[in-house]
Amino acid sequence: MSRFQPFPARAGADLAVLGTLSVLGVLGLETSFGDYNFLLAGLGGLIVGTGAAILGFRLRLGALVGILATILAYFLLGTPFTMPAQGLLVVFPSVASAAGLAVGAVFGWADIVTLGTPVEAPYYMPVLPYFAAWLIAVVGSMLALRWLPRRRRTVRRASALLAGPVLLYLAGILMGTDEPYLAGLRGVAFAVIALVWLGWRRPDSDRGDVPGAGRQLRRKLAGTAVVVVGAILVGSLAGTAFAPVPKDRFVLREEIQPPLDPLAFPSPLAGFRRYTKTLADTALFTATGMATGQVLRLASMDSYDGKLWNVAAADDEAGGSGSFRLVGRTIPRPPLVTSVQSSVVTITDSGYADVWLPGVGYPSTIDFDDAASSAEAESLRYNAGSGTAVLTAGVKSGYRFTTRAQLQQTYKDEDLEAVPVAAMTLPAAENIPDVVVAKAAEYTGGADTPIDKLRAIQKALKTQGFLSHGLASDGVPSRAGHGADRIDELFTRSQMVGDQEQYAAAMALMARSLGYPSRVVMGFAPDVPEGAVSVEVTGSDVTAWVEVAFDGIGWVPFFPTPDQTDVPQDQTPKPKSVPQPQVRQPPRSDNQADDLLTAVEIDDTKKDDKDKGLVLPGWAWAVIGLIGIPALLIGGPVLVIGALKARRRRRRRGTGSGDVRVAGSWDELTDGYSELGFEVPRGTTRLLVAAALESQLAGQDLVGRQPASAGLTPLAGRVDRAVFNGREIGDDLVQLSWAEALDSLGIAETSAGRLRRLVSRFRIRSRRDWNTQDWRKRDTSRRK
Structure with missing residues (x-):
């Protein structure tokens, strides 16, 4: 066999x-x-x-x-x-x-x-x-x-x-x-192969003579040719005519929205004052490779609800600032940018803790340079339109990553005179104060083109306003926040006083009131000396600016924050006419502005403690990988199948009347022989099954042991008598039948050899799996 x-x-x-x-x-x-x-x-x-x-x-x-x-x-x-x-x-x-x-x-x-x-x-x-x-x-x-x-x-x-x-x-x-x-080529090839295979693998009809078979072959060949040519022609024409753009x-x-909800994280701009007050002298990270005048982007925000500038919700606009996708090393290309220059900047984190990943321009690749941060980099998500990256696991101290990015080409104002703003849909800016609309009309009264109007707004804010971060050392207090009441206050006081948070928010709202696609960008603008290789970025380097999209050009930056810090004292408003900002109750969101970013700080105490308890040497992991995993994969199925076999044997041996349990011993024997690879005939008597198994067992090398064939036929006869004589069967006959069946099965296992015994551990058979061969016919053919 x-x-x-x-x-x-x-x-x-x-x-x-x-x-x-x-x-x-x-x-x-x-x-x-x-x-x-x-x-x-x-x-x-x-x-x-x-x-x-x-x-x-x-x-x-x-x-x-x-x-x-x-x-x-x-x-x-x-x-x-x-x-x-x-x-x-x-x-x-x-x-x-x-x-x-x-x-x-x-x-x-x-x-x-x-x-x-x-x-x-x-x-x-x-x-x-x-x-x-x-x-x-x-x-x-x-x-x-x-x-x-x-x-x-x-x-x-x-x-x-x-x-x-x-x-x-x-x-x-x-x-x-x-x-x-290759949609057309693949589709045609798939259809041709499938149709030809179905045609040629049909059951052959009865062949009367050789000429008839020849005609059938010629018809098959002609039909195959017709199918191939037809599939190519129809596929090509249909693909050209009906294939969707x-x-x-x-x-x-x-169709499926990314699972990241950016609104789960606080608006970066809401925590602007945290950098200027709490982290002003704190080293956040070191940037290597930055050029003089270059800025680092942190987040782009194009949604305003009267309280905050923020990224849009994930379901607002496809490709909007809220559409973040999980990415790897290679970053998708931005949809609107003109670039003739690239930059490679390496950032080494030392004190920055947030989810928004700082970087230059529009990244094309981001490489995390150490194993720890590389593992966390699998949570990196990116928005190609806004150039904003989010590391949902949080940026941690010690991270080092290198960004290769495209830089938006700079244009002179005269180059943009005839260029309209881009036609795009952004999230609506809601609850814009009336004074913002009025001031936008006032500042742009003599301008005609979009670039002239935007430069007029920028110039008015820079020259008429004063810079104050609300520090104790500042001459005039400046309240944090950029909600509608704070922007209204910026313009209604006798002097405009604020910092990048208020001026960038105000200019972006003015641009929106004119119908221009604008957004607020927050980032860092460190002072990079000429020839410097690296620069340390602190909280005092934080900044914000405005970007407006121009058709075919990209997002053009505007920096409306004034440089003047000395507000004339005689122009300071009197307390009786205007309440002091220190005692005025701001909106609820403003009260929490300085603490908003603390919500995303990640406490690794428990995680670190847990990790320390699981630290194993490298050789231990190697042993687990080489021995433990294969042992589990091999031993697991063996244990499951062994448990099923043991359950099957217990039910056959201990359940039912005496004749049923005697018959169960024969079923256990035949199933065991089948699992060892013997061919157990189905649909015949026990005596014929015994004869078939004896003939196969006789051909095995029993290494000097007596063949079990002498015990199979008597056992088959004993089981038949117990099943068909109609008498009650005692436990002694049940135990004798099971003992003989198991002894015969043990001899068969010895004769089968090690390989077949090993394979049988992975097999569980029942009567429906036995061989359907008619042994009587095979024995007759042998005798002939």
């Missing part, structure tokens, strides 16, 4: 077609990943899934055990295809890679539709194409090897094999971007 089950004749071609169609489906993910590493993962999943299914079939493993074997192969062999950097010696699974293979299969589907493209983080994202291809390969291979050969082949049944590749192809479309990858394509990433 062969230990390996023969390979079905047509299964090879079926598996080849299944693999080719799956590759065409996986290729649809190219627009999401941007490179071809995902294809290596997809091919690896096909190889592992198909190979494990074939091996389980050849070793005569049952369907359940075969599935467990493919899961084991998924974890043991998936590391080099998906996460070689996390593996032990690249190819062996580690704790990190095993966890990634599990997490990626579950959460990768949700991540890929919320990640910014190209998808590079989290580290387990290549698991998605690997898992998808592996799952399709396993299911399709089992259908081709176990299900389809046992049934009459029809087009409907053969089409079941195409369900998996079709779903994979649709997944590549839905999880891609609005720019398809990129912006109208339906992809999930355009």
